[in-house]
Amino acid sequence: LLVPADSGVAFQHTFGASEYEGCHMNMLGVLKNGSALAVSWDGVCVWAHLESTRLQQGPARQRVTATLALRPPARAIRLTPLGRGDWNTLAAGYRRLAQQKGLVITLAEKIRRNPHAERLLGASNVKLWTCLARRMNEESTKEESVTVRWTFDEAAQIAEHLRKDLGIDRCLFIMGGWTEGGYDCRHPDNLPANPECGGNPKLAEAIGRIQTLGYVACLHDNYQDMYRDARSWNPEVIEKRPDGSLIQGGRWLGGRAYMVCAPKQLELAMRPQNLPEIHRLFKPWAYFIDCTFAVGPRECADPKHPLARDDDVAWKIRLSDAARDLFGLFGSECGREWAVPHSDFFEGLVGVSGRYYHNLKPETLGAVVIPFWEMVYHDCQICFGKYGYAAEQAGEYVAHHVLCARPLHYHSIPDHLYWKELVGKTKPRKPAAGPQAAFARTDQGWAEGLHPTDAFLKTTHEVLGPLHAATAQKRLVRLEFLSPDKSLRRAQYGEGDEAVAVVVNFGQSDATAQSQYGGRVVLPPLGFVIDAPRLAAFYAKHWNGQDYPGGALFTLQPADQKPLAQAGRVRVFHGFGQPQIAWGGIAHQVRREAVIGREVSIR
Structure with missing residues (x-):
C-alpha cells in the first residue's frame, strides 16, 4: 500500500507483524521531501499503527504518522536512511536488508533444489x-x-x-x-x-x-x-x-x-x-x-x-x-x-476473491495498491491469489495480475465434467460488456463458443503464463506512474536487454502509452501492453498502426529460438476483438491462433 499524505482521508489502522493483512514484510517505509527511509524490525512482536489527521490550520492540510508498539522479546527497530529516492529506492534498500537476514532465496536456487519447481x-x-x-x-x-x-x-x-x-x-x-x-x-x-x-x-x-x-x-x-x-x-x-x-x-x-x-x-x-x-x-x-x-x-x-x-x-x-x-x-x-x-508458492498473496484484499479496503486509507512485494521478492516465490470470483467482474483483478506479472488462480471450476454437460444445451449469451467484463469476452477470438470457464481461463493464461515465465527470475526494479492521477502505471522487470516492460491503464478513460513493438498504443480502461524480448501482448484500441475500436487482445511469441524482433516465425494468439494484426509490415488475419512468417499456419 502506498499511503499518501494528501488524500484528504482521515483514518486509524494497525498493521501487526505477520498478522492477516498486516505487515507481511517486517518493514514500513517513509518517503518525504524526495528522501526515503526504511523502518524494519526482527520477529513478530511489533505493531505499526498508522494515523491520518486532517488539519485545519497551517500550510499542511493532512498529517500521516506511524507509531510502532513493541512487545518482548522485541526491543528495537532499525532505521535505514536510503538517501534521495522513492518507492523504488525503498524496495531496493529493503531487498538488501532481506538478503542480510537470509530471506532472499531465489527461484533459481529453488529450481536447483528441486527441478519440479521449474514447472x-x-x-x-x-x-x-x-x-x-x-x-x-x-x-x-x-x-x-x-x-x-x-x-x-x-x-x-x-x-x-x-x-x-x-x-x-x-x-x-x-x-x-x-x-x-x-x-x-x-x-x-x-x-x-x-x-x-x-x-x-x-x-x-x-x-x-x-x-x-x-x-x-x-x-x-x-x-x-x-x-x-x-x-x-x-x-x-x-x-x-x-x-x-x-x-x-x-x-x-x-x-x-x-x-x-x-x-x-x-x-x-x-x-x-x-x-x-x-x-x-x-x-x-x-x-x-x-x-x-x-x-x-x-x-x-x-x-x-x-x-x-x-x-x-x-x-x-x-x-x-x-x-x-x-x-x-x-x-x-x-x-x-x-x-x-x-x-515454493503462496496462495492468497496477490489477491482474494477478485479483490486486492480480503477485508482491507484501500480507499478507507486513501491508499494506492502497488506491487511492492514484487519489487522485493518477485524472483523468489511463486505467488497466486485465492478463492473464487466472477470472470465478468474481474477486469481490474486481471489488470492487477498483469502489473504484478503473476498468473491467475482459477478457483471457481464448475462441478463434474462441466464442459461436456452444456453440449446441446447452450443458450445464446450476450457478449460481456464494460471494462470489468473485458477478459470474459470471446468475440471473434480463440475461445468463442466455449464454456465461459474455459474461455476466461484460456484467454488470461495466454497472457499471464508467458508474462510470468518471462519475469519469474527478475525483480520489479522500477514502478512509474505515467499520469498525474497515478492510474497509468508502468512496471519494469529486470534490466538491460532482458528487461520486460508492462503498462496498465487503471483509469476510467482511454490512455496513450509507448511500446517497443506497438509504437503509440491506445489503452482502454484496464487495457495493457507488454514488451519483452520473447513476448508482446496487448489489450488495446490501437497497436502498431492498427485501430481496434472496441479493443482487441493479442499475444505474440517467437516460434523459433530467436528473440521476437528477429524471429522468422511468430505464434500469434487472438483472444477477442477485431482479428487483424500488423507484424513485419504485413497485415495478418488471425481469428484464433496462427504461426506467421515464411510459413503461415492458422488454427
Whole structure:
C-alpha cells in the first residue's frame, strides 16, 4: 500500500507483524521531501499503527504518522536512511536488508533444489476446492449434507481437458476435499482417501495422470484445525487460554474447529499415518497445508506446550520444512516473508476473491495498491491469489495480475465434467460488456463458443503464463506512474536487454502509452501492453498502426529460438476483438491462433 499524505482521508489502522493483512514484510517505509527511509524490525512482536489527521490550520492540510508498539522479546527497530529516492529506492534498500537476514532465496536456487519447481514458472493455479463437501453441524455430530463435486477420475479428466483441449501448457493443479471426511472435515485424520470420490487407488491414479501431463499435482491439507469427530480428537493438543479453556477456530464444513498448538501440528503431521503415508500412497510433487502462513502468530497458555508468537512462527517453519523435504515442493495460504526460504508458492498473496484484499479496503486509507512485494521478492516465490470470483467482474483483478506479472488462480471450476454437460444445451449469451467484463469476452477470438470457464481461463493464461515465465527470475526494479492521477502505471522487470516492460491503464478513460513493438498504443480502461524480448501482448484500441475500436487482445511469441524482433516465425494468439494484426509490415488475419512468417499456419 502506498499511503499518501494528501488524500484528504482521515483514518486509524494497525498493521501487526505477520498478522492477516498486516505487515507481511517486517518493514514500513517513509518517503518525504524526495528522501526515503526504511523502518524494519526482527520477529513478530511489533505493531505499526498508522494515523491520518486532517488539519485545519497551517500550510499542511493532512498529517500521516506511524507509531510502532513493541512487545518482548522485541526491543528495537532499525532505521535505514536510503538517501534521495522513492518507492523504488525503498524496495531496493529493503531487498538488501532481506538478503542480510537470509530471506532472499531465489527461484533459481529453488529450481536447483528441486527441478519440479521449474514447472511452476508460468503455471496457472487450478484448484478443485471440495471434491467431497460434507457439511456437519456445529458440534460435528450430525451430517447436514454430502455432495460429491468431482470424483478423482473427473479431476484427472479436467486436467486432461485443460492440457489437450485448451492447450494450457503449465498448471499447478490442487485438489481439496480428498480426505476421508471431505474438505475441512475430521482433520487431522486424512486417510484413507474418501470412497465417495474413488478412494486411495483412484486418487493415486488421478495424480499420476495429472503429472503425466507435465502439471504439478498438489494435495490440500490442514493441521491447524481439529474437529471433535476426528478419530484423533484430543483436547491435550489444542491451544489453551490462561484459564485452561480450549481456543476455538472458525465454523467450517466440518463443524466448529479447534486450534491445534503449533508444535502439536508438526507432531500430528509427521505421524506415520499422515504425511509419510500420504507421500507413499500418492506421490504428488507438491503439498499444500492450509492456514500455516495465513493466520497471525498464535499464543498458547498450556503449561505442557506453552507458545509465544515468535515460537509459533518457528514451529510453522519446521512444519513447512518437514513437508517440503518429503514432497519436494510446498506452499500455504497467503504468505509471509519469513516463509520464503521454507516454501515454493503462496496462495492468497496477490489477491482474494477478485479483490486486492480480503477485508482491507484501500480507499478507507486513501491508499494506492502497488506491487511492492514484487519489487522485493518477485524472483523468489511463486505467488497466486485465492478463492473464487466472477470472470465478468474481474477486469481490474486481471489488470492487477498483469502489473504484478503473476498468473491467475482459477478457483471457481464448475462441478463434474462441466464442459461436456452444456453440449446441446447452450443458450445464446450476450457478449460481456464494460471494462470489468473485458477478459470474459470471446468475440471473434480463440475461445468463442466455449464454456465461459474455459474461455476466461484460456484467454488470461495466454497472457499471464508467458508474462510470468518471462519475469519469474527478475525483480520489479522500477514502478512509474505515467499520469498525474497515478492510474497509468508502468512496471519494469529486470534490466538491460532482458528487461520486460508492462503498462496498465487503471483509469476510467482511454490512455496513450509507448511500446517497443506497438509504437503509440491506445489503452482502454484496464487495457495493457507488454514488451519483452520473447513476448508482446496487448489489450488495446490501437497497436502498431492498427485501430481496434472496441479493443482487441493479442499475444505474440517467437516460434523459433530467436528473440521476437528477429524471429522468422511468430505464434500469434487472438483472444477477442477485431482479428487483424500488423507484424513485419504485413497485415495478418488471425481469428484464433496462427504461426506467421515464411510459413503461415492458422488454427
